[in-house]
Amino acid sequence: MIHERDIIDNLPSLRRFARVLVGNTKWADTAIEQMLELSTTRPWYWEDAEPSKTNLYRAFLRYWNDPLRTRVASSRAGASLEKVNTTEITGREISIPRQAFLLVSLEKFSSSEVCIILDLREDQLEVSLQQAREQMRCGYSANILIIEDELLIALDLELIATELGHNVVGLARTHEEALAIASGTDLDLILADLNLADGSSGVRASEELMKSKSLPVIYISGISENFVTGRASEAEFFLSKPFQRENARALIGHALLLH
Secondary structure, three states: OOOHHHHHHHHHHHHHHHHHHHOOHHHHHHHHHHHHHHOOOOHHHHOOOOOHHHHHHHHHHHHHHOOOOOOOOEOOOOOEOOOOOHHHHHOOOOOHHHHHHHHHHOOOOOHHHHHHHHOOOHHHHHHHHHHHHHHHOOOOOOEEEEEOOOHHHHHHHHHHHHHOOOEEEEEEOOHHHHHHHHOOOOOOEEEEEOEOOOOOEHHHHHHHHOOOOOOOEEEEEOOHHHHOOOOOOOOOEEEEOOOOHHHHHHHHHHHHHHO
16 A cells, blocks of 8 residues: 555656646646545555555556546545546547556656556557557647757757657747747647746747647756646646657657647
8 A cells, every 4th residue: 555655755746747648737636636535445546566656656547547437536625526537638548558658758667667557568568659659650740839048959859850750830049039930830839948048938938829729838947846836827748958859759749649
């Protein structure tokens, strides 16, 4: 059985993972809360596993993938939590292969740990990861805007995006450059640094661009704590500097698939 200390220590990383998986901060946090509430009625979510972080992720994904879940749990105060439904969030199931790929590429779990979390054999995991790589190729060339004031990072992101078959419409170093490049362009995805060269915010630039169209944004920062603040406007997709190219590829593919 996992202990309260294990939950407290690993909850921030689970929140970040759930937000990336689901693509919506509110849905992800509600799902985690419901999983914790339901642990007393579904003790099989909490089978012993080491290390404890593995057990916490296993419990969450067992809840998320449970076909018999009611998706409604009672809070400690007795009030009903908001209903959560995977297909309502994404319009499609979040497949086991994609879950496995994100656990490996973003969370850096070992193959044996992912097998424990998802109840897979090693050979099943290999097949799942290959399927996920194929799924991440969204099948079309997306228009991507990169808002990043560090040139080497911007060029690396551009190379990653083009290698995935996407079109980078431009590299912007400031808020005004981002608006100018995006003007008249049908964007599909934004990659934005939080702090730009002119002292402005990539968040503000992205929010202005999203007024005319709902689209995913991957935020970039050298401080990972910037991504879990408790504010309602927290990002769903994010890269911590320095990032690994596999992480960027995974996030770009996943964000486009969700949207």
